[in-house]
Amino acid sequence: MSVWQGSAPIPLHTRPADPIFAHGVRKNFFRDKARRLNPMRQAAASHPASPSMAEQPPHRTRRWLRWVMEITGACLLFLTAAVVTDFAYFVATLQAEAPSPAVRADGVIALTGGSDRISEAFDLLTEGRAKRMLITGVNKATSPEALSGHTAAGAEVIDCCVDIDRNALNTVGNALEAARWVQDKQFKSIIVVTSNYHMPRSLLELRRVLPDTTLIAYPVISQNLKLDTWWTDPTSIHLLVSEYVKYASATFQLRVEQPTLQAMARAD
Structure with missing residues (x-):
């Protein structure tokens, strides 16, 4: 062991006996050694932790x-x-094939959104599968003559057996108008005609307002939906995802838009 004095170390054994000096050297040496061996401990000692x-x-x-x-x-x-x-x-759950036309009910309801829906509903009516028909959600600009173009029976069948609803703005409105129509006609069973991807949401809304009415689904196969290979077709993916989001929202009754023109007028 040695100490520094000037520019060269002086061995301790060459210094005169000095107990105080020797004690200070030993104390400093062991303290420096402990600091080198455990720096974290020294830091903790110099900065004590707070109670928290x-x-x-x-x-x-x-x-x-x-x-x-x-x-x-x-x-x-x-x-x-x-x-x-x-x-x-x-x-x-979506059907990829057209259902059998051998169905019967008191009335048939066609939800607008595609020309094929109205044509299929007219076929059921003219074949005697139902007594009367409701077309719900018809635009104000659509005339009865334009609707008669969807059936070979022409305007005669519209005059005798078809009711047109122009109040509904969406699927919820379709269900509300259908409920009024069913209660007014005192029908017990209804054939629901709409696109196959739209059928689950339509039945969900209709069952809420017509719990005691028998609802017979008659889905129309959409030409824009390829159910067999939907994951390879961007149009089918977009259609299914958007409809699923709407169906999930309808399940929890998360609605923003007004269902009918009358409701919109009251809100304004």
Whole structure:
């Protein structure tokens, strides 16, 4: 062991016996050695932790945050899996083939949104599958003559057996107008004609307002929807996803738009 004096070390054994000096050298040497071996301990000694830090160490806080993140990730994963599964079930319930025309009911309801829907409903009416027909959601600019072009029977069948609703603005409005029509005619069974991708949401809204009426689905196969290979067709993907979102919103009754012109007028 040696000490520094000037520019060269002087061995301790060459210095005269000095107990105070020797004690100071040994104390400084061991303190410097301890600082080099455990710098974190020295830092902790020079900066004592606050009472809150002592009660909750940093590693415990990190563990709590990690636990929250893991629970959140698991919930998001479960929610994603549930939505994907429900979407797959929604697509699987859509019919890819036209139903049998051998159906009968008191009335038939055609929900506007495609010319094929009205044509199919007219066919059911002229074949005697129903007594009367309601076309709901007809635009104000659409004349009865334009509607008669969807059937070979012409204007005669419209005059005798067809009612036209121009009040409904969406599927909820269609259901409300259909309920008024069914109650007015005192019908017990109804054939519902709409596109196959639109049928689940239509039946959902109709069952809410017509719980005691028998609803017979008559889906019309949409030409824009390829159910067999929908995942390869961008148009089909967009159509199915948008309709599924609307169907999910209708399930929880998340509605923003007014259902009918009368409701809109009252809101204004």
